[in-house]
Amino acid sequence: MIERTPLLNFATHAILVVGLVILLLPLWIVFVASTHDFRTVNTVPMPLWPGSHMVENYVTAWTQSGFGPKMLNSLVMAIGVTTGKIAIAALSAYSIVYFRYRLRMVFFWLVFITLMLPLEVRIVPTYAVAANAFRPLQVVLDVFGMSWLLEAVTGLRLVLPEWSLLNSYSGLILPLIATATGTFLYRQFFLTVPDELLEAAKMDGTGPLRFLFDILLPLSKTNMAALATIMFVYSWNQYLWPLLIVTDPAYGTAVMQLQRIVPGPLFGEPPRWHIAMAGTLIVMLPPLLVVVFMQRWFVRGLINQDK
Amino acid sequence: MSGKRVTFKNFWLAILLILPQLFLVFTFFYWPAGEALYWAFTLEPPFGGEQQWVGWQNFETVFADPLYWNSVKRSLLFAFSSTALAMGIGLLLASFVDRQLAGYKVYRFIYFWPYAVAAPAVGLAFRFIFAPDAGFVSVINVWFPGLWNPALDGFDAMVLIVLANAWSMVAYNFIFFLAGLQSIPRSLVEAGAMDGAGAVRRMRDLQLPLIAPTFFFLIVINITDSFVNSFGIVDITTGGGPARATDLMVFKIYSDGFKGKDYSLAAAQSLVLMLMVCALTFIQFRFVERRVHYS
Numbered sequence: 001m002i003e004r005t006p007l008l009n010f011a012t013h014a015i016l017v018v019g020l021v022i023l024l025l026p027l028w029i030v031f032v033a034s035t036h037d038f039r040t041v042n043t044v045p046m047p048l049w050p051g052s053h054m055v056e057n058y059v060t061a062w063t064q065s066g067f068g069p070k071m072l073n074s075l076v077m078a079i080g081v082t083t084g085k086i087a088i089a090a091l092s093a094y095s096i097v098y099f100r101y102r103l104r105m106v107f108f109w110l111v112f113i114t115l116m117l118p119l120e121v122r123i124v125p126t127y128a129v130a131a132n133a134f135r136p137l138q139v140v141l142d143v144f145g146m147s148w149l150l151e152a153v154t155g156l157r158l159v160l161p162e163w164s165l166l167n168s169y170s171g172l173i174l175p176l177i178a179t180a181t182g183t184f185l186y187r188q189f190f191l192t193v194p195d196e197l198l199e200a201a202k203m204d205g206t207g208p209l210r211f212l213f214d215i216l217l218p219l220s221k222t223n224m225a226a227l228a229t230i231m232f233v234y235s236w237n238q239y240l241w242p243l244l245i246v247t248d249p250a251y252g253t254a255v256m257q258l259q260r261i262v263p264g265p266l267f268g269e270p271p272r273w274h275i276a277m278a279g280t281l282i283v284m285l286p287p288l289l290v291v292v293f294m295q296r297w298f299v300r301g302l303i304n305q306d307k
Numbered sequence: 308m309s310g311k312r313v314t315f316k317n318f319w320l321a322i323l324l325i326l327p328q329l330f331l332v333f334t335f336f337y338w339p340a341g342e343a344l345y346w347a348f349t350l351e352p353p354f355g356g357e358q359q360w361v362g363w364q365n366f367e368t369v370f371a372d373p374l375y376w377n378s379v380k381r382s383l384l385f386a387f388s389s390t391a392l393a394m395g396i397g398l399l400l401a402s403f404v405d406r407q408l409a410g411y412k413v414y415r416f417i418y419f420w421p422y423a424v425a426a427p428a429v430g431l432a433f434r435f436i437f438a439p440d441a442g443f444v445s446v447i448n449v450w451f452p453g454l455w456n457p458a459l460d461g462f463d464a465m466v467l468i469v470l471a472n473a474w475s476m477v478a479y480n481f482i483f484f485l486a487g488l489q490s491i492p493r494s495l496v497e498a499g500a501m502d503g504a505g506a507v508r509r510m511r512d513l514q515l516p517l518i519a520p521t522f523f524f525l526i527v528i529n530i531t532d533s534f535v536n537s538f539g540i541v542d543i544t545t546g547g548g549p550a551r552a553t554d555l556m557v558f559k560i561y562s563d564g565f566k567g568k569d570y571s572l573a574a575a576q577s578l579v580l581m582l583m584v585c586a587l588t589f590i591q592f593r594f595v596e597r598r599v600h601y602s
Contacts, residue, residue: 008506012403016414019400023421026474029443030432045446092328099321100314107325114336116588117581120535120557124564124577125339125346136338137330178335183328195312208315237425239539240557244565258427262434262543273435273442284428291423295416302479303486 034058034278041274053274061278065257073172074236074254074286080173081235082228089182089227090220094212096183097190098198115180120240126175127244133174134160167248176235182227188304189223190216226301229294233287254283340581346574365575375576377551378559385469385537385555390529392473397480397525402510404481405488415485422478426539433471434544457545461552464545468553471540472533479532480525487518527591531584556580 029048033041036051061067096108119126129136138160165171193216201211242253261279263271291298315321347365349358369375400418404411424432436443439456447455457463491514499509515522537555541547547554547562560580564573 009408012406012408015403020417023418026432026436029436042441044449046442088327091324095321095324098311098314101318101321111328111332114332116585118535120538121580121584122339124560124573125343126335128342129339133334136334174331175335178331198313208317208320233423239427255425255427258431258543262431271441277435280428280431284424287423291420295419299482
């Protein structure tokens, strides 16, 4: 870079270190607080160096909140969303990019528009569907007369079963897949694949499915890795939706549990911050590890998806 | 849309491939959005029965409510201050990392970490750090008794949630600003330096205008994300208090709709919020279009 004067170099390092401290300090404080006992963590000013009660605090936090099954639920949810997204987005992007049909642009925009509204913003209406996820489809079938037609022809009335999403993994997973993020990541990638590839494949008599599974998807591996990291972190960190859809503790997720471990006079108990901070660190660790170890994929996916 | 020169023509297969996505999008996006529209204009009778059409009445109730305007005001304050803070710090750090001194990769690596932390976890961490009687900031109260208390003082509570949100968003802004700055040809920046433009001047007159599209894109994303994150942060730190000082829009919709069980009112509020976010995104599309145009 230009202007490597010692003074400017020093200022650069100084500012970058200050930035580092600002961004890491909250994480450090959480960690330090989680290693002290009740009395020390509540002293003012608080110590800034770890204490010796780390193991017992984490054991207490883990058993008290029952993090075992909760982490497992979070994991099921995150893996479900990630794999579902990777699969469904690949198929729909393939259909939009590699097939020519009249409805293509309509579908493209139908999916594209979902980028606009995050789940948190339309939480009330989405929750209304949760009691029976087949209701929208049933109404459409009824309105467009397809049920009637089917009844006239076969004598059977088509009634879709009730499909409640409350307290279920499908309820935790499916609404989070219903957005366009992954579809666009794939689309961007498919558009960069040279046309000659398909020409050659067609010349060899390769059908559309064979082309997808044997040629296109193996080429998309880095793309999938990027999408996987993003979706894992995104779904693990969901809070509002699980809070609404889950009333049975058996389906509770780790992030939901944060609400229960907030210490404070509200619950009439002494502020056990050391346990609360241990719990916080437990909950934030899995996505943090993904970002730390797979940052290359993660950042690539983020930046590509919004172009 | 730039398409492929060579394509398949198998119509039913194409439909079959896109069907799962369409089903999900329809069930969990379009139908609910339509239903919100319907609810916003109807009212459920207190003793059950069919929904009654009430026209604009729900909106009139919402707009006549000073508590609603309070939540709009607080949300905008929250959105704009945390966006300004997160983007300012993100740009500052990105421009210094862009100087590529020894070790800049370490900074780039670590600066991204906060992005992985869930909003409610950020909330709980900041609740402890900024607690009035324990934690990191409480020292202020030893020096100046009673100066800091987010549980009693609305201003302190707002500062707390703004800082929490800004902290979690800095990483995202940093990454995009850095990518933007690094896409500017080095020769251009060097030419500027040869002509005698200092670092600040180059940033203002050369680099910032060139990454303007990134800048506008980030404004929209930050504001949208502030609505998304706000629930997790507010629910854990302040619960909308004290005295509704942090009663942000998504939190109010949640408390009116799911705690107060007034779906019609919550739907009307949701609709206003959805329109706000849509408007923002439309503005963004215009800039995205421009960015593609320029590159």
